[in-house]
Protein backbone atom coordinates (compact mmCIF):
# COMPACT_ATOMS: atom_id res chain seq x y z
CA UNK A 64 0.00 0.00 0.00
CA UNK A 65 1.34 3.45 -0.93
CA UNK A 66 1.98 5.61 2.10
CA UNK A 67 -0.13 8.78 2.30
CA UNK A 68 2.93 10.67 3.54
CA UNK A 69 6.52 9.53 3.26
CA UNK A 70 9.78 11.11 4.38
CA UNK A 71 13.13 9.44 3.77
CA UNK A 72 16.31 10.91 5.24
CA UNK A 73 15.07 14.48 4.95
CA UNK A 74 17.31 17.40 5.88
CA UNK A 75 16.70 21.15 5.81
CA UNK A 76 19.61 23.48 6.45
CA UNK A 77 19.44 27.19 7.20
CA UNK A 78 22.93 28.74 7.13
CA UNK A 79 24.48 25.28 7.41
CA UNK A 80 22.44 24.49 10.53
CA UNK A 81 20.19 21.42 10.17
CA UNK A 82 16.75 22.50 11.45
CA UNK A 83 15.37 19.20 10.13
CA UNK A 84 17.94 16.49 10.64
CA UNK A 85 17.62 13.10 8.91
CA UNK A 86 13.87 12.74 9.32
CA UNK A 87 12.23 9.49 8.14
CA UNK A 88 8.70 8.24 8.77
CA UNK A 89 5.60 7.12 6.88
CA UNK A 90 1.90 7.76 7.47
CA UNK A 91 -0.67 5.24 6.24
CA UNK A 92 -3.81 6.35 4.38
CA UNK A 93 -6.54 7.22 6.89
CA UNK A 94 -4.14 7.60 9.78
CA UNK A 95 -4.00 10.55 12.18
CA UNK A 96 -0.43 11.51 13.08
CA UNK A 97 0.76 14.24 15.44
CA UNK A 98 4.22 15.78 15.43
CA UNK A 99 4.83 17.02 18.96
CA UNK A 100 7.76 19.13 20.01
CA UNK A 101 8.85 22.41 21.58
CA UNK A 102 9.14 25.70 19.69
CA UNK A 103 11.88 25.55 17.10
CA UNK A 104 11.92 21.72 16.90
CA UNK A 105 11.41 21.80 13.12
CA UNK A 106 7.72 20.83 12.95
CA UNK A 107 6.57 23.75 10.78
CA UNK A 108 9.56 23.35 8.48
CA UNK A 109 8.59 19.69 8.02
CA UNK A 110 5.01 20.67 7.09
CA UNK A 111 6.30 23.41 4.79
CA UNK A 112 8.45 20.89 2.92
CA UNK A 113 5.60 18.37 2.63
CA UNK A 114 3.25 21.04 1.31
CA UNK A 115 5.77 22.34 -1.31
CA UNK A 116 6.20 25.71 0.44
CA UNK A 117 9.90 25.15 0.95
CA UNK A 118 12.33 22.72 -0.67
CA UNK A 119 14.25 20.10 1.30
CA UNK A 120 18.04 20.45 1.27
CA UNK A 121 18.32 16.67 0.98
CA UNK A 122 16.11 13.58 1.08
CA UNK A 123 12.87 12.33 -0.43
CA UNK A 124 9.29 13.41 0.40
CA UNK A 125 6.02 12.06 -1.00
CA UNK A 126 2.36 12.88 -0.48
CA UNK A 127 -0.31 10.57 -1.93
CA UNK A 128 2.47 8.83 -3.87
CA UNK A 129 3.70 12.05 -5.54
CA UNK A 130 7.24 13.33 -5.16
CA UNK A 131 6.74 16.81 -3.70
CA UNK A 132 9.84 18.21 -5.44
CA UNK A 133 9.34 16.61 -8.86
CA UNK A 134 5.51 16.55 -8.98
CA UNK A 135 4.48 19.63 -6.96
CA UNK A 136 1.24 20.26 -8.90
CA UNK A 137 -0.12 16.74 -8.36
CA UNK A 138 1.09 16.84 -4.76
CA UNK A 139 -0.71 20.14 -4.12
CA UNK A 140 -3.94 18.81 -5.61
CA UNK A 141 -3.89 15.91 -3.14
CA UNK A 142 -3.49 17.96 0.02
CA UNK A 143 -5.27 20.57 2.09
CA UNK A 144 -3.20 22.90 4.24
CA UNK A 145 -4.10 24.86 7.37
CA UNK A 146 -1.14 26.94 8.47
CA UNK A 147 -0.36 28.73 11.74
CA UNK A 148 -0.72 32.25 10.37
CA UNK A 149 -4.29 32.90 9.34
CA UNK A 150 -3.94 32.96 5.58
CA UNK A 151 -7.53 33.92 4.77
CA UNK A 152 -8.07 37.39 3.28
CA UNK A 153 -9.68 39.67 5.87
CA UNK A 154 -10.99 42.17 3.31
CA UNK A 155 -12.96 39.52 1.43
CA UNK A 156 -16.16 37.89 2.63
CA UNK A 157 -16.31 34.30 3.84
CA UNK A 158 -17.94 33.28 0.57
CA UNK A 159 -15.40 35.20 -1.56
CA UNK A 160 -12.50 33.46 0.19
CA UNK A 161 -14.03 30.09 -0.62
CA UNK A 162 -14.87 31.16 -4.17
CA UNK A 163 -11.31 32.33 -4.82
CA UNK A 164 -9.85 29.05 -3.61
CA UNK A 165 -12.36 27.05 -5.68
CA UNK A 166 -11.44 28.99 -8.82
CA UNK A 167 -7.70 28.57 -8.15
CA UNK A 168 -8.32 24.83 -8.05
CA UNK A 169 -10.39 24.99 -11.26
CA UNK A 170 -13.52 23.58 -9.64
CA UNK A 171 -16.30 24.36 -12.12
CA UNK A 172 -19.82 25.48 -11.27
CA UNK A 173 -22.35 24.28 -10.20
CA UNK A 174 -20.12 21.86 -8.25
CA UNK A 175 -18.09 24.78 -6.81
CA UNK A 176 -21.20 26.42 -5.33
CA UNK A 177 -22.41 23.10 -3.98
CA UNK A 178 -19.07 22.30 -2.30
CA UNK A 179 -18.73 25.80 -0.83
CA UNK A 180 -22.19 25.48 0.69
CA UNK A 181 -21.47 21.98 1.94
CA UNK A 182 -18.22 22.86 3.72
CA UNK A 183 -19.49 26.16 5.13
CA UNK A 184 -22.42 24.21 6.62
CA UNK A 185 -19.99 21.62 7.96
CA UNK A 186 -17.89 24.17 9.86
CA UNK A 187 -21.01 26.11 10.90
CA UNK A 188 -20.21 29.29 9.01
CA UNK A 189 -23.04 29.25 6.46
CA UNK A 190 -24.85 32.09 8.25
CA UNK A 191 -21.68 34.24 8.10
CA UNK A 192 -21.12 33.74 4.37
CA UNK A 193 -21.51 37.44 3.46
CA UNK A 194 -19.48 38.80 6.39
CA UNK A 195 -15.98 40.15 5.89
CA UNK A 196 -13.43 37.72 7.30
CA UNK A 197 -11.82 40.44 9.42
CA UNK A 198 -15.03 40.57 11.48
CA UNK A 199 -14.79 36.86 12.44
CA UNK A 200 -13.36 35.52 15.69
CA UNK A 201 -10.06 33.58 15.71
CA UNK A 202 -11.90 30.27 15.97
CA UNK A 203 -14.21 31.13 13.07
CA UNK A 204 -11.23 32.11 10.91
CA UNK A 205 -9.60 28.77 11.69
CA UNK A 206 -12.82 26.94 10.77
CA UNK A 207 -12.93 28.90 7.51
CA UNK A 208 -9.32 27.86 6.81
CA UNK A 209 -10.36 24.24 7.31
CA UNK A 210 -13.43 24.57 5.06
CA UNK A 211 -11.29 26.19 2.39
CA UNK A 212 -8.58 23.52 2.66
CA UNK A 213 -11.24 20.84 2.10
CA UNK A 214 -12.88 22.44 -0.92
CA UNK A 215 -10.87 20.61 -3.59
CA UNK A 216 -11.42 17.26 -1.80
CA UNK A 217 -7.86 16.52 -0.68
CA UNK A 218 -6.86 13.06 0.53
CA UNK A 219 -4.54 14.44 3.20
CA UNK A 220 -4.98 17.41 5.51
CA UNK A 221 -1.99 19.17 7.09
CA UNK A 222 -2.63 21.33 10.14
CA UNK A 223 0.17 23.38 11.67
CA UNK A 224 -0.61 24.19 15.32
CA UNK A 225 -4.36 24.27 14.60
CA UNK A 226 -5.53 25.54 18.00
CA UNK A 227 -2.85 28.03 19.03
CA UNK A 228 -4.40 31.11 20.63
CA UNK A 229 -7.94 29.72 20.79
CA UNK A 230 -10.15 29.44 23.87
CA UNK A 231 -10.84 25.98 25.37
CA UNK A 232 -14.37 25.67 23.93
CA UNK A 233 -13.22 26.62 20.42
CA UNK A 234 -10.30 24.22 20.67
CA UNK A 235 -12.65 21.38 21.55
CA UNK A 236 -14.91 22.22 18.59
CA UNK A 237 -11.90 22.11 16.26
CA UNK A 238 -10.75 18.82 17.77
CA UNK A 239 -14.18 17.36 17.04
CA UNK A 240 -13.95 18.52 13.42
CA UNK A 241 -10.46 17.00 13.06
CA UNK A 242 -11.59 13.69 14.60
CA UNK A 243 -14.69 13.59 12.43
CA UNK A 244 -12.74 14.20 9.21
CA UNK A 245 -10.34 11.43 10.18
CA UNK A 246 -13.27 9.11 10.88
CA UNK A 247 -14.48 9.86 7.35
CA UNK A 248 -11.17 8.46 6.10
CA UNK A 249 -9.02 11.57 5.67
CA UNK A 250 -5.34 11.26 6.51
CA UNK A 251 -4.30 13.95 9.00
CA UNK A 252 -0.87 15.27 9.90
CA UNK A 253 -0.85 17.94 12.57
CA UNK A 254 1.83 19.66 14.57
CA UNK A 255 1.39 20.87 18.10
CA UNK A 256 3.20 21.58 21.32
CA UNK A 257 0.10 20.86 23.41
CA UNK A 258 0.07 17.49 25.13
CA UNK A 259 -3.67 17.49 25.77
CA UNK A 260 -4.24 18.03 22.04
CA UNK A 261 -2.18 14.98 21.18
CA UNK A 262 -3.75 12.89 23.92
CA UNK A 263 -7.23 13.75 22.64
CA UNK A 264 -6.64 13.56 18.89
CA UNK A 265 -4.46 10.44 18.96
CA UNK A 266 -6.63 8.59 21.46
CA UNK A 267 -8.61 5.52 20.37
CA UNK A 268 -12.17 6.42 19.36
CA UNK A 269 -15.05 4.32 18.18
CA UNK A 270 -14.59 3.71 14.47
CA UNK A 271 -10.88 4.67 14.42
CA UNK A 272 -7.75 3.22 15.96
CA UNK A 273 -5.34 5.31 18.00
CA UNK A 274 -3.23 7.82 16.10
CA UNK A 275 0.54 7.85 16.24
CA UNK A 276 2.75 10.49 17.78
CA UNK A 277 6.20 11.51 16.64
CA UNK A 278 8.15 13.54 19.17
CA UNK A 279 10.61 15.98 17.56
CA UNK A 280 13.40 17.91 19.17
CA UNK A 281 16.18 19.94 17.53
CA UNK A 282 15.19 18.73 14.06
CA UNK A 283 15.24 15.03 14.97
CA UNK A 284 12.51 12.49 15.53
CA UNK A 285 13.32 11.16 18.97
CA UNK A 286 10.51 8.65 19.39
CA UNK A 287 7.46 7.40 17.49
CA UNK A 288 4.37 5.32 18.38
CA UNK A 289 0.85 5.37 19.79
CA UNK A 290 0.43 6.91 23.23
CA UNK A 291 0.11 3.43 24.70
CA UNK A 292 3.23 2.21 22.87
CA UNK A 293 5.25 5.20 24.10
CA UNK A 294 4.04 4.77 27.68
CA UNK A 295 4.72 1.01 27.61
CA UNK A 296 8.20 1.57 26.18
CA UNK A 297 9.20 4.19 28.74
CA UNK A 298 7.16 3.05 31.76
CA UNK A 299 3.56 3.67 32.78
CA UNK A 300 4.33 4.43 36.43
CA UNK A 301 6.44 7.38 37.56
CA UNK A 302 8.09 8.31 40.82
CA UNK A 303 9.17 11.95 40.96
CA UNK A 304 11.89 12.79 43.42
CA UNK A 305 12.53 16.43 44.28
CA UNK A 306 16.21 17.31 44.04
CA UNK A 307 17.94 19.59 46.50
CA UNK A 308 19.73 22.73 45.29
CA UNK A 309 23.06 20.89 45.56
CA UNK A 310 21.90 18.08 43.23
CA UNK A 311 19.99 20.28 40.74
CA UNK A 312 22.77 22.85 40.55
CA UNK A 313 21.92 25.95 38.49
CA UNK A 314 19.40 24.06 36.37
CA UNK A 315 16.14 25.21 37.93
CA UNK A 316 14.12 23.36 35.25
CA UNK A 317 15.60 20.06 36.39
CA UNK A 318 14.43 20.05 40.00
CA UNK A 319 12.93 16.57 39.75
CA UNK A 320 14.49 13.22 39.17
CA UNK A 321 12.18 10.92 37.20
CA UNK A 322 12.11 7.19 37.92
CA UNK A 323 10.00 5.21 35.45
CA UNK A 324 8.41 1.84 36.29
CA UNK A 325 6.57 -0.60 34.02
CA UNK A 326 3.31 -0.03 35.95
CA UNK A 327 1.82 2.40 38.45
CA UNK A 328 1.64 -0.48 40.92
CA UNK A 329 5.39 -1.05 40.71
CA UNK A 330 6.01 2.68 41.14
CA UNK A 331 3.84 2.59 44.28
CA UNK A 332 5.68 -0.46 45.63
CA UNK A 333 9.00 1.34 45.16
CA UNK A 334 7.72 4.43 46.97
CA UNK A 335 6.35 2.38 49.85
CA UNK A 336 9.75 0.76 50.32
CA UNK A 337 11.49 4.11 50.81
CA UNK A 338 12.27 4.88 54.47
CA UNK A 339 12.07 8.64 53.78
CA UNK A 340 9.38 9.69 51.31
CA UNK A 341 9.94 13.42 51.72
CA UNK A 342 9.80 15.23 48.35
CA UNK A 343 8.62 12.14 46.48
CA UNK A 344 5.41 11.59 44.56
CA UNK A 345 3.96 8.87 42.39
CA UNK A 346 1.61 9.05 39.38
CA UNK A 347 0.92 7.65 35.91
CA UNK A 348 3.39 8.86 33.31
CA UNK A 349 2.29 11.15 30.48
CA UNK A 350 3.75 12.35 27.19
CA UNK A 351 5.48 15.32 28.74
CA UNK A 352 7.31 13.04 31.21
CA UNK A 353 8.53 10.96 28.30
CA UNK A 354 9.70 14.11 26.53
CA UNK A 355 11.54 15.33 29.64
CA UNK A 356 13.10 11.90 30.10
CA UNK A 357 14.33 11.78 26.49
CA UNK A 358 15.59 15.35 26.23
CA UNK A 359 16.21 16.51 29.78
CA UNK A 360 14.01 19.56 29.06
CA UNK A 361 10.39 20.66 29.43
CA UNK A 362 8.21 20.92 26.30
CA UNK A 363 8.07 24.71 26.46
Ligand SMILES: Nc1ncnc2c1ncn2[C@@H]1O[C@H](COP(=O)(O)OP(=O)(O)OP(=O)(O)O)[C@@H](O)[C@H]1O
Pocket residue numbers: 077082100101102103104105106107108109256
Ligand atom coordinates in the same frame (compact mmCIF):
# COMPACT_ATOMS: atom_id res chain seq x y z
N1 LIG B 1 13.24 30.79 6.75
C1 LIG B 1 14.05 30.52 7.76
N2 LIG B 1 15.31 31.01 7.81
C2 LIG B 1 16.13 30.70 8.83
N3 LIG B 1 15.82 29.91 9.87
C3 LIG B 1 14.59 29.39 9.89
C4 LIG B 1 13.64 29.66 8.84
N4 LIG B 1 12.50 28.99 9.12
C5 LIG B 1 12.71 28.34 10.29
N5 LIG B 1 13.96 28.58 10.75
C6 LIG B 1 14.54 28.03 11.99
O1 LIG B 1 14.36 26.63 11.97
C7 LIG B 1 14.12 26.13 13.28
C8 LIG B 1 12.87 25.29 13.26
O2 LIG B 1 11.75 26.13 13.05
P1 LIG B 1 10.26 25.57 12.91
O3 LIG B 1 9.36 26.75 12.72
O4 LIG B 1 10.23 24.51 11.89
O5 LIG B 1 10.01 24.93 14.33
P2 LIG B 1 8.67 24.49 15.02
O6 LIG B 1 8.93 23.19 15.68
O7 LIG B 1 7.55 24.51 14.06
O8 LIG B 1 8.43 25.59 16.11
P3 LIG B 1 7.17 26.55 16.33
O9 LIG B 1 6.19 25.74 17.07
O10 LIG B 1 7.75 27.67 17.13
O11 LIG B 1 6.71 26.99 14.96
C9 LIG B 1 14.05 27.34 14.20
O12 LIG B 1 15.28 27.48 14.84
C10 LIG B 1 13.81 28.49 13.23
O13 LIG B 1 14.36 29.69 13.74
